[in-house]
Amino acid sequence: MLSKRQNLKFIWSTVLAVLLITFFVSLFGGRYVISPYEVSGILIDGLLGEAGDGMAFSVVWNLRLPRTLLNCFVGAGLAVAGAAFQGIFRNPLVSPDVLGVSSGAAFGAAFGILLSGIDHLATVMALLFGIVSVFMTYTLSKLRGESSTLSLVLSGMIISAVFSALISLIKYVADPYDKLPAITYWLMGSFASASYSNLQLVGVPIFLGTIVLLLLRWRINILSLGDEDAYSLGVNPVKTRRVIIIMATLITASCVTVTGVIGWVGLVIPHICRMLIGVDHMNLLPVSCVVGAAFMIIVDLIARTVTAAEIPIGILTALVGAPFFALLFKRAKGDWQ
Amino acid sequence: MLENRKKWLQGAALLLAAVFVLSLAGCQNGGRGKNPATGQGTETKTVTDLMGNQVKIKANVEKIAVVPIPWATIVYAVDGTGGRIAGMHPSAMKAYQSSILKAMAPEMANANSTFVDNNFNMNYEEVAKLKPDVVVIWDYQPEIGKKLAELGIPSVMIKYGTLEDVQKGIKLVGEMINRPEQANALIQYHQDTNSYLKSKESMLAGKNKPKVLYLRDEQLQVAAGDSVNRIMIETAGGVNVSNEGSGQWMKVTMEQVMAWNPDVIVLSNFSNVLPEDLYANKFSGQDWSKVEAVKNKRVYKAPMGIYRWDAPCVETPLMIKWLGKVLQPEVYTDYDMRNELRSFYQTFFNYKLSDVELDQILNSKQNSDLKL
Numbered sequence: 001m002l003s004k005r006q007n008l009k010f011i012w013s014t015v016l017a018v019l020l021i022t023f024f025v026s027l028f029g030g031r032y033v034i035s036p037y038e039v040s041g042i043l044i045d046g047l048l049g050e051a052g053d054g055m056a057f058s059v060v061w062n063l064r065l066p067r068t069l070l071n072c073f074v075g076a077g078l079a080v081a082g083a084a085f086q087g088i089f090r091n092p093l094v095s096p097d098v099l100g101v102s103s104g105a106a107f108g109a110a111f112g113i114l115l116s117g118i119d120h121l122a123t124v125m126a127l128l129f130g131i132v133s134v135f136m137t138y139t140l141s142k143l144r145g146e147s148s149t150l151s152l153v154l155s156g157m158i159i160s161a162v163f164s165a166l167i168s169l170i171k172y173v174a175d176p177y178d179k180l181p182a183i184t185y186w187l188m189g190s191f192a193s194a195s196y197s198n199l200q201l202v203g204v205p206i207f208l209g210t211i212v213l214l215l216l217r218w219r220i221n222i223l224s225l226g227d228e229d230a231y232s233l234g235v236n237p238v239k240t241r242r243v244i245i246i247m248a249t250l251i252t253a254s255c256v257t258v259t260g261v262i263g264w265v266g267l268v269i270p271h272i273c274r275m276l277i278g279v280d281h282m283n284l285l286p287v288s289c290v291v292g293a294a295f296m297i298i299v300d301l302i303a304r305t306v307t308a309a310e311i312p313i314g315i316l317t318a319l320v321g322a323p324f325f326a327l328l329f330k331r332a333k334g335d336w337q
Numbered sequence: 338m339l340e341n342r343k344k345w346l347q348g349a350a351l352l353l354a355a356v357f358v359l360s361l362a363g364c365q366n367g368g369r370g371k372n373p374a375t376g377q378g379t380e381t382k383t384v385t386d387l388m389g390n391q392v393k394i395k396a397n398v399e400k401i402a403v404v405p406i407p408w409a410t411i412v413y414a415v416d417g418t419g420g421r422i423a424g425m426h427p428s429a430m431k432a433y434q435s436s437i438l439k440a441m442a443p444e445m446a447n448a449n450s451t452f453v454d455n456n457f458n459m460n461y462e463e464v465a466k467l468k469p470d471v472v473v474i475w476d477y478q479p480e481i482g483k484k485l486a487e488l489g490i491p492s493v494m495i496k497y498g499t500l501e502d503v504q505k506g507i508k509l510v511g512e513m514i515n516r517p518e519q520a521n522a523l524i525q526y527h528q529d530t531n532s533y534l535k536s537k538e539s540m541l542a543g544k545n546k547p548k549v550l551y552l553r554d555e556q557l558q559v560a561a562g563d564s565v566n567r568i569m570i571e572t573a574g575g576v577n578v579s580n581e582g583s584g585q586w587m588k589v590t591m592e593q594v595m596a597w598n599p600d601v602i603v604l605s606n607f608s609n610v611l612p613e614d615l616y617a618n619k620f621s622g623q624d625w626s627k628v629e630a631v632k633n634k635r636v637y638k639a640p641m642g643i644y645r646w647d648a649p650c651v652e653t654p655l656m657i658k659w660l661g662k663v664l665q666p667e668v669y670t671d672y673d674m675r676n677e678l679r680s681f682y683q684t685f686f687n688y689k690l691s692d693v694e695l696d697q698i699l700n701s702k703q704n705s706d707l708k709l
Contacts, residue, residue: 032596055595055627062624063592117609118555176455177406177428177607178554185556185588192557192590193622308579309587310557 011277015287019072019294026068026297029305032059067194069203071300072293074191074255075265077206079292081248082266083273083285084213087220088241089149095267096252099152099245100159102263104133105256107163110170110183118182123201123257130253133159134245148227149241188312189260191300202254209251213285216244220281264317268325269295275328295321384512386493387505388476394491395470398514402469403429404453404478405497408506409445410438410644412473414651414685415510415520419445423469424452437697438643441688461488471513498565498585500527503649523651523685530654533671534572534661540668541574547664549575550599550630553586553647554608555620557594561587565649566603573660574668575601591623601664602630604638606645612636612703637663637707638700642678643686655681659699662709674699674709 028039034056042060045052052058081096089098097103108129112122140155141148167187174180213220222235223244230237255262269292270284276291277283299320303311380396402424403409409425419442425433430450433439439446452463459481464472465488472492474481482492493509496502504524511520549570551560560566561582570577578597579589604610615625615636625631639656640646646656658677661669675695682688696702699709 031590031593055598058624058627059592059595063590063595063622067622172455174455175428175431178609180455181558182554182556191622193620195621198621304590304592308581308589308593309561310590310593 008277008283011287015276015290015294019290019297022294022297022301023068023072026071026301027060027064029301030059030064031305031308032056034059062195066196066199067191067300067304068297070191070194070199070258071296073199073203073206074259074262075269075292075294075296076289077210077251077255077292078262078266079269079273079288079295080210080213080285081251083270083281083288084217084220084244084248085266086270087224087281087284088244089153090224090226091149091153092271093267094153095263096248097160097263097266099137099156099249100133100163101130101249101252102256102261103160103163103167104136105130105253106187106261107133107166107170109186109257109260110167110174113182113186114170114174114179117179118186122186123198126257127253129163130256131249133163134249134253138242138245185312186260187314189262189314189317190310190312191259191303192310193258198258202258205250205254209247209254210289212247213244213251214289216240216247217281217285220244220285224279224281260314262314262317264314264321265292265296268321271325272328384493384509387496387502387509388494390494392471392491392493394493394513396515398470400467400469401513402449402452402464402467402472404457404459404472404474405495406432407497407644407648407650408473408495409433409448411503411506411651412510412514413438413442413445413643414523415507415516416514417516417519417685417687418442419448421514422448424449424464424467426450426453426457427455432644436641436643437694440694441643441686459484461485464488464490498563498649500531500565500568500649500653503527503651503653507651519685526681526685527654530658534657537574537661537668541665544574544665544668546574546576547600548578548597548629549664550578550594550597550602551605551647552602552610553605555610555614555623556588557591557623558586558588559594561585565653566647569653569657569660570603570664573657573663574665575660595624595628598628599630600633600635602628602636603660603663604636605647606639606641607647611638634706638703640699642698651685652681659709663707 027043028036038056039060042052042057046057046061078096085094085096085098086092105126108125108127109122112125115121137152137155137159140158141151144151171180171183174183219235219240222230222233223237223240227237270288273284273288273291277287299316300313302320303313303316381393382396383391383393386392399421400423401412401421403412403422404426406426406429409422409429412422413419422445425448427450430448433445449463449467452460452467454460457475457478461484464485469490472485472490474492474494476494476496478494482494485492493513495506495509504527507520507523511517551566551570553559559579560577561584562580563583564585567577567580578599579587602615604612614620615631616634618625630636640659642652642655644650644652646652655678658669658672659674662674678695678698679690682690701709
């Protein structure tokens with residue numbers, strides 16, 4: 001039996017190795033067939049600043065690399081936001097969109113697409129409504145004069161329901177030939193629009209939010225003990241929770257803005273990591289980041305390579321994630337709490 | 338206090354009762370008014386729809402409600418006027434508003450476009466109000482047909498997807514509105530074009546066939562193996578690159594497009610994507626600059642006549658002739674696209690196209706390189 005410390009080291013080196021491997025496999029695989037040897041050459045050329053002119057160079061540097069980087073950002077962001085939420089809400093069934101951010105952002109994007117097609121308006125509206133919906137949830141929960149996690153979750157359900165209905169309304173009135181397919185594809189999620197410019201756009205908020213959550217991870221440990229214990233340990237649970245909610249919202253809204261709705265990652269990756277490394281958020285949050293990134297790369301690799309038609313990522317995260325989760329669920333015998 | 342409330346309730350009950358009785362009377366009146374009309378039996382006739390059902394309709398059909406989107410224009414083409422079109426799909430209305438048909442058939446602007454919604458669900462009360470003599474519905478909507486029958490409104494089912502379906506549809510419309518000669522003339526034009534295209538097969542056999550990508554929108558939906566666009570491309574003398582997929586349209590990755598590396602790209606009228614958008618590499622996550630068709634500036638916007646030429650329609654023969662000029666100009670030298678269009682519109686729609694209108698149909702501004 002390994003000591004706890006050695007065990008931790010082993011897990012860390014394993015997940016980092018997996019991330020590194022998946023990252024490179026993702027750069028080497030795709031519908032446009034390029035030999036691994038050639039890809040290596042292209043990567044080295046690009047790093048040396050010798051911009052190639054060929055199609056293969058463009059495929060690797062302008063399509064696969066930004067897409068894989070975006071996979072990492074979104075996967076890590078959603079997973080860490082999920083892990084933080086599950087900690088502060090003390091509930092393993094919570095995911096990053098529990099406060100309505102996904103349905104709000106989805107509504108914003110659908111509305112933007114309805115007004116002017118897929119362009120900057122849809123992006124801005126998605127971000128805006130994602131943040132607005134969480135603000136509404138937070139305000140609604142305080143109407144009861146308390147700020148308990150239960151009233152937050154309930155308010156989130158109410159706001160989500162409203163925005164879901166509005167999304168249905170938009171889909172109902174959208175033109176079936178041009179607008180409706182765009183909205184439907186968007187709601188199923190896709191990394192097809194990955195580029196360096198939108199990496200810059202959402203990379204900063206996701207990175208920032210993730211860093212803050214990682215810095216606050218010991219406070220999440222305290223919050224997960226309950227509000228009374230938090231007070232007695234000198235931590236203001238309401239304020240801390242607010243900061244964490246703002247950061248997780250920033251991350252999730254940014255993710256949804258470029259990729260559409262991707263469910264399941266924020267719910268399941270933290271669970272998987274808890275089985276790997278335990279409930280201590282000091283370890284759980286950073287590991288969730290790494291595993292989330294690797295998982296997203298793998299799933300998107302499948303989405304874009306298996307058939308000539310691209311498979312929507314939202315379908316695959318569930319189809320790949322669920323059986324994997326079920327397997328772990330069986331082996332862990334439910335003792336991850 | 339209590340008295341007051343009681344009075345109020347009584348008043349409300351009375352009012353309700355009055356409304357109820359009045360509305361009943363209204364119904365009866367409506368019923369009585371209608372009975373003699375149908376009872377005296379305006380003459381009827383029987384037509385066979387494309388699913389083989391025998392449908393009894395009025396001998397003299399005056400009002401048709403059309404559910405399938407491109408079919409409003411088929412009725413127009415056979416009739417030579419839009420006067421009989423009482424209702425059409427909201428998306429068909431949208432296409433109408435932005436096409437040349439608006440100038441040719443202003444009467445169609447008044448057609449109802451709320452009796453059916455974007456998802457092809459029927460609003461029965463609206464249909465009942467509209468009282469069409471017959472409703473055209475899709476082959477997969479037999480339940481809607483049954484419900485309409487309960488309302489006393491006959492419906493014909495149509496199939497859609499291939500060029501033969503269009504010809505059969507034209508014939509059916511001709512029977513419905515008693516204009517078989519016009520329908521036969523249109524069908525004859527379709528068949529003549531087919532034989533003309535067939536006669537070019539031997540000439541095409543030795544030719545280098547360009548790889549063609551038929552792009553629907555910026556989401557990278559492309560015409561797949563079962564699409565009519567594949568048939569159009571192959572008939573005209575090209576190779577559709579995306580035959581691996583089944584179905585009409587499929588969404589692909591940019592990397593897949595680059596792997597296909599098409600020589601020619603045709604943009605559909607289902608979206609507003611223009612050749613310059615691809616030349617300028619406007620779409621996030623897509624890199625068109627290395628694709629052969631973009632490098633050689635061979636991206637074209639498909640024409641749009643009385644309907645989008647991307648879908649099977651009365652103008653499909655013209656679409657294949659246009660594709661022939663795009664893909665194999667040295668093979669298709671027997672006709673001039675503008676003359677072809679002028680005589681088609683003159684013959685079948687009795688409409689004289691101006692040069693500006695021809696430019697509009699052929700998207701000449703976007704396709705200036707074609708010099709058509």
